[in-house]
Amino acid sequence: AGTYDFAAIQAKWSPVWEELQPFRAAQPGDTRPRKYILDMFPYPSGDLHMGHAEAFGFGDAAARYWRHQGFDVLHPIGWDSFGLPAENAAIKRGADPKAWTYANIEQQKRSFKQYAPSFDWSRELHTSDPEYYKWNQWLFLKLYEKGIAYRKAGQVNWCPNDQTVLANEQVVDGHCERCGSVVTKKALTQWYFRVTDYADRLLDDLNQLEGKWPGKVITMQRNWIGRSSGADVDFAIEGRDEPVTVFTTRPDTLYGATFMVVAPDSALAAELVEGASDDVRARFEQYLESVRAESDIDRLATDRPKTGVFLDRYATNPLTGERLPIWAADYVLADYGHGAIMAVPAHDQRDLDFARAFELPVRVVVDTNAPVTGVIPVIPVDDQGVPLPLEDLPELDPASTGVALTGEGRLMNSGPLNGLSKSNAIRRAIEILEERGLGRAAKNYRLRDWLISRQRYWGTPIPIIHCEQCGEVPVPESDLPVRLPDAAGLDLRPKGSSPLGAAEEWASVACPNCGGEARRDSDTMDTFVDSSWYFLRYLNPNDDDRAFDPAEAEKWMPVDQYVGGVEHAILHLLYARFFTKVLFDLGYLGFTEPFTSLLNQGMVIMDGHKMSKSKGNLVEFASELSAHGADALRVTMAFAGPPEDDIDWADVSPVGAAKFLARAWRISGEVASSPNVEWKTGDPALRRITHRLLADAPGLAESFKFNVIVARLMELVNATRKAIDSGAGPADAAVREAAEVTAMILDLFAPYTAEDMWQRLGYEPTVANAVWRKADPALLVEESVTAIVQVDGKVRDRIEVSPKIGADELESLARASDAVTRSVAGREIANVIVRAPKLVNIATRR
Numbered sequence: 001a002g003t004y005d006f007a008a009i010q011a012k013w014s015p016v017w018e019e020l021q022p023f024r025a026a027q028p029g030d031t032r033p034r035k036y037i038l039d040m041f042p043y044p045s046g047d048l049h050m051g052h053a054e055a056f057g058f059g060d061a062a063a064r065y066w067r068h069q070g071f072d073v074l075h076p077i078g079w080d081s082f083g084l085p086a087e088n089a090a091i092k093r094g095a096d097p098k099a100w101t102y103a104n105i106e107q108q109k110r111s112f113k114q115y116a117p118s119f120d121w122s123r124e125l126h127t128s129d130p131e132y133y134k135w136n137q138w139l140f141l142k143l144y145e146k147g148i149a150y151r152k153a154g155q156v157n158w159c160p161n162d163q164t165v166l167a168n169e170q171v172v173d174g175h176c177e178r179c180g181s182v183v184t185k186k187a188l189t190q191w192y193f194r195v196t197d198y199a200d201r202l203l204d205d206l207n208q209l210e211g212k213w214p215g216k217v218i219t220m221q222r223n224w225i226g227r228s229s230g231a232d233v234d235f236a237i238e239g240r241d242e243p244v245t246v247f248t249t250r251p252d253t254l255y256g257a258t259f260m261v262v263a264p265d266s267a268l269a270a271e272l273v274e275g276a277s278d279d280v281r282a283r284f285e286q287y288l289e290s291v292r293a294e295s296d297i298d299r300l301a302t303d304r305p306k307t308g309v310f311l312d313r314y315a316t317n318p319l320t321g322e323r324l325p326i327w328a329a330d331y332v333l334a335d336y337g338h339g340a341i342m343a344v345p346a347h348d349q350r351d352l353d354f355a356r357a358f359e360l361p362v363r364v365v366v367d368t369n370a371p372v373t374g375v376i377p378v379i380p381v382d383d384q385g386v387p388l389p390l391e392d393l394p395e396l397d398p399a400s401t402g403v404a405l406t407g408e409g410r411l412m413n414s415g416p417l418n419g420l421s422k423s424n425a426i427r428r429a430i431e432i433l434e435e436r437g438l439g440r441a442a443k444n445y446r447l448r449d450w451l452i453s454r455q456r457y458w459g460t461p462i463p464i465i466h467c468e469q470c471g472e473v474p475v476p477e478s479d480l481p482v483r484l485p486d487a488a489g490l491d492l493r494p495k496g497s498s499p500l501g502a503a504e505e506w507a508s509v510a511c512p513n514c515g516g517e518a519r520r521d522s523d524t525m526d527t528f529v530d531s532s533w534y535f536l537r538y539l540n541p542n543d544d545d546r547a548f549d550p551a552e553a554e555k556w557m558p559v560d561q562y563v564g565g566v567e568h569a570i571l572h573l574l575y576a577r578f579f580t581k582v583l584f585d586l587g588y589l590g591f592t593e594p595f596t597s598l599l600n601q602g603m604v605i606m607d608g609h610k611m612s613k614s615k616g617n618l619v620e621f622a623s624e625l626s627a628h629g630a631d632a633l634r635v636t637m638a639f640a641g642p643p644e645d646d647i648d649w650a651d652v653s654p655v656g657a658a659k660f661l662a663r664a665w666r667i668s669g670e671v672a673s674s675p676n677v678e679w680k681t682g683d684p685a686l687r688r689i690t691h692r693l694l695a696d697a698p699g700l701a702e703s704f705k706f707n708v709i710v711a712r713l714m715e716l717v718n719a720t721r722k723a724i725d726s727g728a729g730p731a732d733a734a735v736r737e738a739a740e741v742t743a744m745i746l747d748l749f750a751p752y753t754a755e756d757m758w759q760r761l762g763y764e765p766t767v768a769n770a771v772w773r774k775a776d777p778a779l780l781v782e783e784s785v786t787a788i789v790q791v792d793g794k795v796r797d798r799i800e801v802s803p804k805i806g807a808d809e810l811e812s813l814a815r816a817s818d819a820v821t822r823s824v825a826g827r828e829i830a831n832v833i834v835r836a837p838k839l840v841n842i843a844t845r846r
């Protein structure tokens with residue numbers, strides 16, 4: 001039956017699919033239910049790599065699975081084609097970012113066409129096309145109208161290497177997410193999106209995703225948003241009219257506050273130090289300079305020596321009236337809470353370290369040795385595990401032990417709070433503060449507004465014009481898109497201001513408002529804006545009149561299955577969720593979460609290590625593809641393990657996968673019955689294996705256990721081989737049935753081989769649209785016996801049942817039989833005798 005030649009099979013079917021376009025979604029008149037299956041779109045920074053092969057392989061298995069289940073599946077592809085990687089690579093090569101980017105897109109496209117995910121190519125989009133980024137600008141203007149896009153001056157994250165600002169989300173452990181440089185701070189006026197207005201919804205709606213998104217991603221988003229509850233407390237300041245408000249999660253510890261700390265780089269610190277002596281001011285200025293050079297991560301670290309300057313000012317504790325010295329110290333951040341804290345050294349480790357370094361008083365106000373009901377007490381034990389006698393309980397003396405008491409306990413030294421548990425005291429303290437007008441319940445978030453302006457070329461121009469007379473003037477919608485000027489003649493090298501500003505002809509415009517001389521905003525948008533809504537653009541990518549069609553969104557969204565790397569756990573996924581909520585509020589969408597289910601695939605690694613060119617362990621996708629073919633690669637990836645796990649390329653065998661595919665393919669050439677053979681006549685043993693796979697594969701596919709499906713396909717192929725060689729023979733109906741089911745399910749992972757098998761079995765392309773065959777329940781039981789059903793002594797039906805079937809179940813199966821219903825013909829049943837598993841005798845009243 002010939003030899004399996006993957007290259008010939010690929011060359012044979014590629015043009016056929018190109019011609020038939022079998023994966024176009026939403027064809028006129030299609031009334032099937034819908035599924036939207038989406039992979040995170042690639043950056044065109046080179047050819048596709050093994051990571052793409054893996055992610056797109058899993059996404060495609062899902063898309064193909066739902067098509068077989070009778071769904072109209074939307075599975076689009078596009079390119080996230082603006083951004084720094086392309087721009088930097090182009091600069092390095094002295095090329096135009098545009099030319100370089102689009103050449104890469106062509107390369108990736110060619111690779112995709114070989115790898116053959118079932119994309120609807122008619123919806124292809126590139127975010128760097130004016131037809132796309134026009135709508136980024138339109139969205140920006142909508143957000144601007146609503147006050148969600150705004151400009152403010154502030155200390156921003158600055159990457160000295162890329163010479164551009166970064167969003168908080170792009171600073172990973174103090175380093176630039178892109179290039180790894182240490183991020184510094186810089187004072188700049190920049191554009192922001194007001195994500196913080198959505199903090200509560202972004203947090204609370206995560207509950208809806210529980211169980212459908214990886215728990216890790218949900219946790220990361222929760223932590224990133226970082227909501228904490230507590231109180232704002234107003235402290236009067238000697239010599240200042242206005243009080244200073246601090247945020248605390250522990251208002252219960254107010255009686256233990258012994259000093260106040262302000263962020264050195266806050267406006268408040270600058271103001272407080274103004275009237276101080278020259279000596280204090282000089283020391284403060286010097287300290288401030290050193291603090292400016294530090295990253296937030298360093299500042300918040302608990303394990304570094306505490307530094308600070310006394311400002312020679314005093315606050316008043318609102319409950320005790322006590323006089324508290326005010327210090328400036330770097331462990332308090334300017335942009336969290338109010339940039340000032342009440343320090344409670346007995347119960348906060350950083351405050352304690354500071355108090356010990358500068359000999360400030362420490363006062364215990366929570367007795368952490370006192371038992372609290374409802375809380376499992378930590379009983380202090382000696383080194384043998386024997387509970388200590390009461391008088392040996394640890395001493396409540398953080399000043400000498402150096403360990404702050406952060407646990408549960410009962411309040412002491414705290415006037416009206418004495419004796420209360422921590423949580424009751426927090427509640428009571430807030431009540432007292434509110435009664436006296438000295439404070440109130442408050443929440444705080446770690447989340448910051450999204451800084452979206454970038455001082456780089458390869459991005460969407462911000463559609464704002466700055467006029468001396470009129471200020472910020474939005475570009476009229478009818479003038480969109482504001483096109484990027486040609487790169488030719490522009491110096492793209494990073495220099496801290498946008499290269500667009502130097503494109504004189506482009507930058508200088510008439511003010512749309514007064515007609516006077518004005519200048520375009522020369523910054524470009526963070527490319528995460530582009531990817532925050534691209535899933536909506538796929539619905540009608542060629543519509544020139546609007547960003548997306550709300551009616552199509554109603555039909556297709558939210559995305560049923562999203563597939564992509566965990567590196568986007570915060571950035572992209574948070575921004576896309578934010579955009580969806582904004583568009584919901586603007587009335588364009590009827591849902592608030594964009595991605596119903598999320599799969600994070602693992603990485604492809606080599607010998608236990610991340611692959612990279614510099615480590616010399618890089619496996620190139622292109623060479624694997626030409627060595628083994630698309631199908632063998634895809635089967636290898638699917639078979640390697642659960643998709644969430646990393647795939648070690650040293651442990652897998654594309655050669656083994658190819659052998660399996662060849663075995664399956666050979667069978668399709670040996671089947672000797674015709675397509676219309678009566679299945680039921682086939683060998684029951686082989687049929688049972690086929691039907692068990694038909695029954696189990698949906699549950700497996702829907703929980704991404706693709707590796708198990710491949711293993712079961714291997715089992716089926718082996719059983720078919722055996723049936724041909726030493727069993728029922730190639731003409732048996734069960735052999736054809738097994739081969740057809742193999743082709744249909746194999747399509748999830750090996751579309752070329754499956755298509756070729758389908759043709760050899762006598763069908764027209766394409767196997768991708770073959771409808772899932774229903775499993776016969778009678779064949780799913782372990783073994784079966786035939787039970788005879790009699791009505792008034794005459795045999796009326798035979799049913800295949802498990803030998804272990806119970807009498808009740810057998811009786812109800814018998815009563816449900818069409819043949820039995822017909823012969824009972826409405827008469828009353830007088831008596832039923834059941835001899836499980838062999839016989840049911842039904843007697844009617846005559």
Ligand code: ANZ
Nearest residue numbers: 228247248249250331332333336337339341344347348
């Ligand atoms: C008094 C106190 C006593 C505190 C105590 C904690 C324990 P989260 O949970 O992260 O929101 N804080 C407030 N603003 C700060 C700032 N700008 N920079 C650094 N720290 C700041 O943390 C809230 C707690 O962090 C607040 O509660 C405050 O210290 C501190 F036994 O107030 B606490």
Ligand code: ZN
Nearest residue numbers: 467470511514
């Ligand atoms: Zn003007």
